Amino acid sequence: MKNIISFFRGLYGHIPSSLCFLAVVTLPLFASCQSATDETMPSEGEDNLCTINFAINNYQQISLDDLSDLTSTRAQTPTNHPSTLAHLIVAVFDAESGQPVIEPIQHDYTDYETDPYSYPMFTVTLPYGTYRIAILGYNGSKACQITSANEINWAEGYVPHTFLYTEELTIDKNNVIDKKISLRRVVSAFHLTAEDAVPADLKKMRFISTTDCGTILDATTGFAMQSTGYKYDINVPSDYAGKKGLEFTFYIFLPEQELTTNLTVQALGTEDEVLFERNFTDVPLRINTMTMWKGEMFTKQSEEGSMGFTFEWDTEWTDIIDLNDEA
Secondary structure, three states, X not given: OHHHHHHHHHHHOOOOHHHOOEEEOOOOOOXXXXXXXXXXXXXXXXXXXXXXXXXXXXXXXXXXXXXXXXXXXXXXXXXXXXXXXXEEEEEEEEOOOOOEOOOOEEEEHHHHHHOOOOOOEEEEEEXXXXXXXXXXXXXXXXXXXXXXXXXXXXXXXXXXXXXXXXXXXXXXXXXXXXXXXXXXXXXXXXXXXXXXXOOOOOOEEEEEEOOOOEOOXXXXXXXXXXXXXXXXXXXXXXXXXXXXXXXXXXXXXXXXOEEEEEEEEEEEOXXXXXXXXXXXXXXXXXXXXXXXXXXXXXXXXXXXXXXXXXXXXXXXXXXXXXXXXXX
16 A cells, blocks of 8 residues: 555655555446545455556546547646546446446545645556456546446436546556556537527427437447437526527447437427427538537527438537538
């Protein structure tokens, strides 16, 4: 234990031992992500055990208006508190079965506030074998649920702004492995700007895609586990009434790098009645890309049916797809 703490102190400066989170294979297994507690390390030189030190070197959420180069696929080392990813999780699975072999270790933003030097560091000790390592960085307050390496999701069908590192690792030597980790964005995003005034009776916005998109992440691939469809509600505060330029963004996992889908956006009232609806056809979505549309959302349309759009590529989120209203 002292050796591990000394190792990290040498890399990062003074670190309280209480924040050196250690996971051992004897921990009980369970599916939801929880904070780890300190555990006693095996004696130095103990046979058939290997210690792995993970240092995540980029755990800042990239701003949506500052993604002009190739580094935009990754999170970055934080320069201020608000941009720090709210949660970091290390999960270890059996490579063959995909089942967890340790309790997932989670660091939350409160840990960053207490000691930012320890926030991106994790240590696990494992017996010889082949494992799937998955490290997640994400925002939001919904609980993460880890069933297996192929099935990671969040409560209530929520998809947060998510970054992932994943690899298959074989351990066959009794030594210490130091790994520096970079997280990469694994979501696509849709961003809608309503240019007209918000009606007083608007209570929520609903986004629906019946095909292609998913809410379950396969950590072995970075894609959606399956094409589960998507429905997500965003509540609208009452004090937004009358305001223009209201913006809504949702994130989604895709079953492949890019695809097109049909998307329905509904403005709902108190009893979930549909006040206004827009149907988008052939909407292009791509991982690490934001698809954007702006126009009148809260206005009755003179013609029924789907709305057609052209789009162009830009260089934000590495890419932006800009949907332009032709109606």
